[in-house]
Amino acid sequence: MQLTRYGSVDDFVAEAERYQVAREAEHNLLLGICSAIRADAEALWERPYFVIVTDDSGGIAAAALRTPPWDLVLSQIDDLAAIEPLVEDSTLHDAHIRGVTGPKIAADAFARRWSQWTGRGVHLELEERIMRLSRVVPPTPIPGSWRLAEDRDRALLGQWWSAFADEAVPEAPRWADLAAVVDRLIRRVDRTIYLWEVAGRVVSMAGAGGKTPNGIRIGPVYTPPELRRRGYASALTAAVSQDQLDAGRRFCFLFTNLANATSNRIYQAIGYEPVAAVDQYAFEAGPPL
Template sequence: MTLRESAIMIDMKLQVHRYSSVDEFLATTGELLAAREAEHNLMLGICSTIRADPERFAEDPPTFATVTDAAGRVIAASLRTPPFNQVLSWTDEPQAVDALVDALGDAPLPGMLGPKEPAARFAQRWTDVTGQTTRVEVAERIFRLERVIHPLRPAPGTWRRGEAQDRELLLRWWLDFLAEAMPEQAPPPDPGAYVDRWIASDHQWIYLWEVGGEVVSLVGAGAETPNGVRIGPVYTPPEHRNRGYASALTATASQDQLDRGRSFLFLFTDLANPTSNKIYRAIGYEPVCDVDMYRFGAGPVALDP
């Protein structure tokens, strides 16, 4: 056992290991996460963000954990970048989820996100251990794309990359997107700094759709995985909706990312929004699995980066 890792014995069969290094965590969980890259795109994307911009997380360092069985096989993993939610991997071992919760039970978690069944187990165990209430805040679905189906009738306009000159528009639309998509959630700390990093990053992309010189839609891409990247956010202000701009731009952004050598792309959808789910499927995105974001206690859950 090193200073970077501590192990907690759970009924002499499972071990919970904690790490402070993203590289150690990835070295340990590589096989587990790679086996279901789409399901784990958020976790892998957060790890790539930490590696690309470690100073961003220096003030409140990320925490990582794994659960191993009696044979030493990693059967579950979890991470958190405070003050954001705990993120849980896929696992078919309910006891592994219990072990994680038991190890994290003294942490002041605002909420968690994970594949539907493991997340439900985590939430129930959290209530049993801490006495806090839990509820599903957002029910989501992960989609994956390997080939773009371009709209038969493309919307008028052209796309371009977002630049520093777009900062005020990007900040306003980012906050509008969060307020609309997750109205009960706390905005991320210092959204202006978030947008500044977004513009300056070599690992994130901003796509804008213009009609007659006016920007009418936004699509982001980032949070790289070993073979892919996540698309999002996707936002069109109300006055420009129902004209095909988001479909055209999402298809364009997706094609651009595939042309950069990605094997596939991912995105999250809100199951309460059937329109967006239909649009993404028309472009070529296929459903992979459902994930739930839980809120713990009465406080607002901070949004993940």
């Protein structure tokens, strides 16, 4: 196995995109992060890390990237021999890597080998499922309608963006400048935010970003606790998905938390189909290796 680092997102995409698009749903996060970097490189906190592992025949065995301080993101890895060079190189590149996210088998193997290599503990932080939609099944009509987020929604977006993160990924890093994040959302730099409004009141939020060659990732989807179980998230997610299909996308993708039976049920009811399991591991912090 041969590992190669890439100094730019363009070089990485030129080499890896064909491999990733062959399994576009499984690789939608990798593809989407690359498209987001191309759209707004100034949003990066630190220099990103891009690597590809090739086998003895020169074919791609694995691809991975990291945009610190976020997790290392893995591609589908069919030959787990590619894990060894990935663990060694990514850890030498940054001994403070927070964790890994990827297809279940690959992420599990990486986490185990990382723990052996570093002597530090790991724990399974989140079990998810990638889902894909190509046709929307309209939900039962409810009051209200969707609109795009505007400048007047800044305060609400900041509150809900943070609330979603606190609930869905409580251990993940937080943004150094939330106001700048909201500004990019309002300007639709790499993500569009949709809102569901009832009688002038915004009751739910959903995003669309992380473009792939044939699709886009839906998320985050957030409704305040006091407004849940009224069909707002279903209606808005269906509307966002349909709007993206109408814009020419072949697919919409999203990640669901396997522990949240409600969200899994409502997404499948509007046309999303399970594709692959994804695990997210958090790594124990420690001194430089």
